Amino acid sequence: MSAALAATLLRGSLSGNRWRSLLAAACIALGVALAGAVHTLHASALDEIDQAARVLAGAADWQVEGPRNGFDDAAYAAVASLPAVAVASPVLELDAPLASGEGTVRVLGIDPFRAARLQPGFLAGEGARGGEGATVRLDAGAAWLTPAAAARLSARPGGTLRLRGPLGEVRLAVAGLLPALDTGGPLVVMDIAAAQLAFGRVGVIHRIDLRLAPSVPREAALRAIAARLPPGVTLRRPGDEALRTAGLTRAYRVNLTALALMALFTGGFLVFSTLALQAARRRREFALLRALGLTAGGVRAFLAMEGALLGVAGALAGTALGLAASRAMLERFGYDLGAGFFAGSGRVFAPDAAALALIGGLGVATAVAAALAVTRPLSRLDVAQALKDRQVDLPAAPGGWAAPLALAAAATAAAWLPPAGEIPVGGYLSIGLALAAAVLAVAPASRALLERVPARDRPLGTLALAQVRSLPGHLAAMVSGIVVSVALTAAMAIMVHSFRLSLDGWLAGVLEADLFARASPRGDAVVFTPAVQQGLAAVPGVARVDPIRFERLTPEGAAGPLTVIARPVTPALLRGFQAQPAEVPPRAGDAVNAWVSEAAVDLLGWKAGDEVTLPLAGRRARLHVAGTFRDYSRTWGAVLLDLADYRRITGDALANDIAVHLAPGVDAAAVAAAVGRVVAGVPGAELHDASFIHARALRIFDRTFAATYALEAAAILIALAGVTSSFAALAWSRRREFGVLRHLGLTRGEVIRLLALEGGAAGLLGAGLGLAAGAAVSVVLVHVVNRQSFHWGMAIHWPAAALSVLAAAVVALCALGASAAGRAAVAREAVHAVKDDA
Amino acid sequence: MRRRALLLAAALLALAARAGDYAPVLPGLKLDFPADYGAHPAHRIEWWYATGLLDTARGPLGFQVTFFRLRNAAADANPSRFAPRQLLFAHAAIADPAFGRLRHDQRIARAFAPLAEAREADTDVFIDDWSLKRVDGRYRASIPGEGFTLDLALAPTQPVLAQGEAGYSRKGPRPSQASGYYSEPQLAVSGTVTVDGRVLEARGTAWLDHEWSSELLAQDAVGWDWTGVNLDGGGALMAFRLRDAAGGTLWASATLREGGRTRTFAPGEVKFIPRRTWRSPRTGTAWPVAMTVEVGGRAWTLAPLLDDQELDARATTGTLYWEGAVSASGPGGARGRGYLELTGYAGRLRF
């Protein structure tokens, strides 16, 4: 086909379909934009983490790292004195709340002379006063800020920085800036000894940056170092930070990407129905071209080109939109829309051209695939028949029940596939197959349903039914789009609703005390000392306090971190955590009873009855897994220990949180006020009652899913717009028919109602099939995708009201859209319509 | 004396501590070996400072190996094992006429067993793999630096030279402005120097100062000149002066060991007379690299091995100084080789 011919044909198709073409491209663009934005945000976040890790590690080639609460700093001398180690730099790292209460800042306690041998930027600063040399770095009251930190904290050399520590406010003199470390992010750098003292961490470090001696073979060096490390303290490469973050956020990312791909999928359907409708309308034109000598391949190529054009337009617009959106989101919300995975500053914007090209290519491929699906039946076009034919139906929709049933069976089977490296491929495959099954079921289901509708004497109903029955291809194309978007929306709604109800019930159980005090609502610098814990217990009216201590560590052989929750374990608490079994078994030997979360079961393979070891406080603690519990907050697993056991093993008497139980019959408000006075003695600590925390958790949940709702709404609106435009095109091609009906005595309003009825029927069919498919997809989402990516077990809850509203809205919007289309079609005088020979 | 360290001490002083936190050096001090070879951690500042000239296949090389110890009493109260109660600094340099300027490197660390320590029993001071240690009566210096490595043994050939009044060396008008100070002149050096990847056998003569103090600095001193010369025939000359802003002498002293006799000179008997200045192309500082030193009326002329022996350590220790190998010629054709140190010529240093 020549370019000139293609251009001529294209002019015809695009001018006749401007609105629909725009919608189809918009849907592709939405999918591409969403996937592109998710990827760009994530790539930027990882890039910032990577850059920061790189600049801070400097010349370090390995890092020794331990649990969240740090490890014994004696390990430093043991490692640093090895001949295999050329340079060793100890690091204390914590997130300290600002005294102003406005967030936290990362504090690095370093030995500047050690750190500078790996990264000279730790010494090469711009001082408040020049020429003192290195010794000022040892001033216990001095801090050095990266320019990013200075900007964020509005601090300048010579000024004062006020942070919160467990012993009270930490006042630091800003001695200067560290411009060479700016890519390290907002950092406050101080001497390690001063930091240990000021933040109550004497004897503890979090990391040792290492440069190995080139003279010692790598393997031998690593073995020698590992031999000197306490349990729970491990060696890793500095670059692992970004990789590990990538692992931690993979589930979150994959889910958003899947959402984006679903938008693409919907877009593909819209492209299909646009082109199919157009192909139907221009059947005679194509037949004429065929008669004039254009080959079937030529017609196919032309349609494929049209699809590609829509795809390219959508992909380009989507990529631009995605970049703009991610840039804007980066500036306003950070890397993850506030989901809390990244602590980065959001200063790095690093679009990944290759990945964006891939995503855009996927958009184009979707559009081309949709176009090719249209052209297949078209190439069987009987030219002579089509030239006479006035039918406006789409190329016949295929088939019976065999294909959808086979796909549904495959979808069911796929749900049992194991995850591939934390990604629930089986689940996503199952969802894709289920949607495909639903789409293919549209034609046979509509046929079966329409056959069962009894013929009535209601003229409009009979006419509408006849019309809908007579154009099965059309109906299927329109209904498929509705089915896909309704299915996805319904599935997400069911999943979110199930999650919310499960979380709600879980929170009610977990928050079994009256009041909760938290030492570090932000950051981790502040903890409750035993004195504060006793002070709270001594408040009159307080029946009991449960100190809660958190630790995050990496069990030997595990890929990711595990959270240790140590608190007094009672049967009531176990019931609240939905533990199985919810009772404390007698101690078996010297092993300590522990309950593990579902994520720990999935990721570590721990199950009730197992004996496992956990590196606690530099020792291997033997645990007896007494049972499992439900944990909706930590996707990498958690283990629950009795506080007394934890304290005996670790000697750590601090607490991060304290649950306060009031005595029965006391004046709750007065006791709460008294408790609040004790908590107020710890700067930055917060006290809330259970209902506040409960409500806040649900609020955060709703905010997290708000973006999902918005995306779903956008998808469904686009699908409905597609349906409306399908109807508009159809109504236009039927305007002669409407003219005849008007001659035969139908009023304008009746013609419009006729179309509304047809639209409503399509909507009803789509909503029904969509809800059925959505229910199936939601089961996969809840029991396969969520379970495998977040390791959260929950029960399905059906949001009957929301689904009814969804279905009603879809039917109503379809009817409205169709009647709007009808209004335009009957605007012309009936007498002209019947003369119109087009 | 090596008053460069004063700058460091001053920096710390500015930070912290009360003078009472540090043990004073008092008149009547008695040197007690081997304990006085070792560190004196109760005092604010201390150094071991070896300089010398070596003959190698590459020609004559000057070398300098210095370890400083600095006490930071402000950190005494911090129970952290990282608390910087003692700081250790080390400088090393090679003066190579063929290279045209100094090669130098440095180490800084807080004292932290077993990585960096200044031990008390005998000379045994180290920062990681840099060390100066007295073993079997000889000093061993092992300095694997950036671009050069020194691995030297320094063997005494004569008794310790106690400076000042039997080791009590005054630095200012007040008796408390003083240090414990002895020298080891005429050390016989053997070992290897690695430069540009070439291992050179080296032999030569060196001078080692060991000095400790808690109160050194006269308020209005802006800089100082110091020299230590091993004289041909076994003699030794040490002279220093403290300068004020006008270039006048605030305090001076000298010691001359000659023919088995040692004489100490009072401030009025010691004069430093600049003969030639060299302007550094890097820092623009004019250094009086050639000097005449008059001690007790006898003039010694010092000529540098090379002009550019400027050492710029402002980025880390905050100091800019000239530390150079020199040859000396004295009255009656007496000759010697030693080191000249010049500080405070780059403008008044800000404390």
Next chain:
Amino acid sequence: MLAVRGLAKSWPGGDALFAQVDLAVAAGELVAILGESGAGKSTLLNIVAGLDRADAGTVEVGDTRVSALDEDGLARWRRRHVGFVFQAFHLLPYLSVAENAGLPLLLNGVPAAERRERVQAALASVGLAGRGDRRPASLSGGEMQRVAVARAVVHRPALVLADEPTGNLDETNAAATLEALRAAVKREGAAGVLVTHSPVAAAAADRVLRLAGRRLAPA
């Protein structure tokens, strides 16, 4: 049955299309209106059917003053009392032959059983008995137009209007269609108006008028 008095209609520009047109058609009478293209035949027909408005004059059918009805009233009146035959047949492609023919009955709410009976009778009367289940697309042009005639009279309208019903047909089919139309008008006692430019077609009518020079006059 049909009484048109003093009808006048102008082009939108103001030039008169026709004026002072009077026409009376009795029940069971078929009247043909001949005229050149653009003479205003179809416009006259549309005004009679209530699909267009006259500038002056009245249209009465039976007791109904058509020119006084509003738009929805006209639609309901057409549904009950008017049958149409178009040049381009205009059968609905998604309905069977019987459903097409029965469409007016459906619109008037006639029960299914009675509808079936009357459609069968109507189709038989135009010679298409037994073809009711076919789709329009499978019929010839003449057959389609006879289905259209059946649709025009199946609900026993007072008025049957045909606009160039033979324009798309060959002579044989045209004759058959005109015969069916004439027979239906007689049988149902309707007032029939046939608009055409063909004197041959007009010859099938009881009376032939000519619309020329803005006047309607006997040919």
